[in-house]
Amino acid sequence: MPKERTITVELGDRSYRIVIGSGLLGGQFELAPYVHGPDCLIVSNETVAPLYLAALKQNLPGRDVSEVILPDGESFKTLASAASVIDGLVRAHANRDTTVIALGGGVVGDIAGFAAACYMRGVAFIQVPTTLLAQVDSSVGGKTGVNHADGKNLIGAFHQPQLVLIDTDTLQTLPARELRAGLAEVIKHGAIADADYFSWLETNMAGLLRGDFELLAAAIQRSCEIKAAVVAEDERERGMRALLNFGHTFGHAIENSLGYGEWLHGEAVAAGMVMAAALSQLEDAQFERLKVLLAAASLPIAPPLVGSGRMAAAMKLDKKVQSKVLRFVLLKRIGEACVTADYPAAILEEVLAMADAAAS
């Protein structure tokens, strides 16, 4: 078995490596060659910093390291938090050759990456994702940003990291609920792009939930490979990258209707995928397989009862809406997705009605 697994995101002069393995954060992987200037700023949150900040700092000998510790949670993924990271850079007298290091989950990575994109019109940054969701999805591909009161990720930038360092040991301290939320994105990758991977997940879900290290590392690798290939093809989401948003239009509407942070992003995406699959008019057996796999991961397979009207209103502002026509990522079958506005309006109404009463 390899000591560490490496995937390259091929983006010309913005290419970078994803390195996956055990003990990397604390020194098994030498971080210093990726920090080009004399100083760096670590951005983390109040939950993750006590666990991993000291180890990460030891992996940066001779560097002038400062830090910004944010409160934990999606509700803090705001422009104000990004501004506080920028304030930290200003306080540290950071120059254009500074490096921002995001240590935490997707929220930390999105905020830190956006601050790095904006500070002096762009400085380097490194992702050190510590949640499964960030490791398999949000840390790869350069999407950064914060939420607006009226919509998720409405404020942001495409800004690729220099490196994604995935230390699988961090999953040992991840709450079970967050592990499951990360598995929603893992299942998504199988559903949209790789039927064999989906089958492998069906076989191994119990082991993944148990935290089996080898299985988790294998899933992280396969998910990162899928994501890296999509990003290499379509960095700025002008086409196929949108497929990664499977379940996200409904999922964002759920998060927006409930208030950010009530459900975890992965939980909302899980229910959103069931809704999108229903809109896809997938054949019954395939639809069942998706629901069964999500349920096996203890993920929700129906939206919360926020009301179909509220869901619909929330979707009006979704970023995936083009020219006010609602487009969705739908499944042709497990392993193949497409973006389309071609679906019966009546079925969309039925799907939204899942938020009015308990779904079967």
Added chain:
Amino acid sequence: MPKERTITVELGDRSYRIVIGSGLLGGQFELAPYVHGPDCLIVSNETVAPLYLAALKQNLPGRDVSEVILPDGESFKTLASAASVIDGLVRAHANRDTTVIALGGGVVGDIAGFAAACYMRGVAFIQVPTTLLAQVDSSVGGKTGVNHADGKNLIGAFHQPQLVLIDTDTLQTLPARELRAGLAEVIKHGAIADADYFSWLETNMAGLLRGDFELLAAAIQRSCEIKAAVVAEDERERGMRALLNFGHTFGHAIENSLGYGEWLHGEAVAAGMVMAAALSQLEDAQFERLKVLLAAASLPIAPPLVGSGRMAAAMKLDKKVQSKVLRFVLLKRIGEACVTADYPAAILEEVLAMADAAAS
């Protein structure tokens, strides 16, 4: 004489045109083909909107036009102003295919461009600069951003416009002080890149100050050509683009020491160019020519008496500082500049001392 003058900024698939002429804003130039989606948001300020907003809107028939009117002044070039533009886009339910149109001076263009860069990770924008400074400098090249309390333009993005539409008629309503401030950047272009242009400016400064339309249009064209060539060569300021910052390291320190908005940007750059020329140890006759030309434009040729210590402190945070070594754009001779950290420290002290007592 040509009805309108056109320059192309060559940036591959991000190339765009600068169109210069009279009456363009109100319809002599058809704007609609550059607004691809059904809606757009015009960003302007309280001074410019009453003069030109109605005309610009008439040039957008059939489009769903909304607007955000900012207070006027450099002191409002803040993250909060950018957020208010984003709020306007959210209120208008703007999608990825919306277009932001900046109608105003450099402050409006920088804020609107930054908001366009961040909204949904980047939407289209058009510059309609109405001050000489914005027409010859800030509207071209894709630098967008806002100030931080501790430094100018510390928060921003590179985001190229789709079009720069320069209606020279707008200069008729520009206060004389702002016309002069714009001439500082015009003089800068001659000083760093084109000795013949510098000589032409020496010959024609009186006419330019008088507001001679043909002379102004010729200067705007030549300055935009110089700027466009530099930007095409080095979009992200990794090299020669930094030459455009001649006078700006000192200039920013002046603005920062006085408080933004006390002196106009162009005024601070004028004094900053004299300081940079002094640090360049330019030969006496050339140094005199620069001072005489700036004085002919009624621009300051010495910094305000804020104290050398304060100036030095302000420069610590300047974006042009790399790895804490102060680098400056210096002149080899009129028409040729370089970026260097190679200058006698004693001379820098002398130059900063100009802020301690009146300079000769």
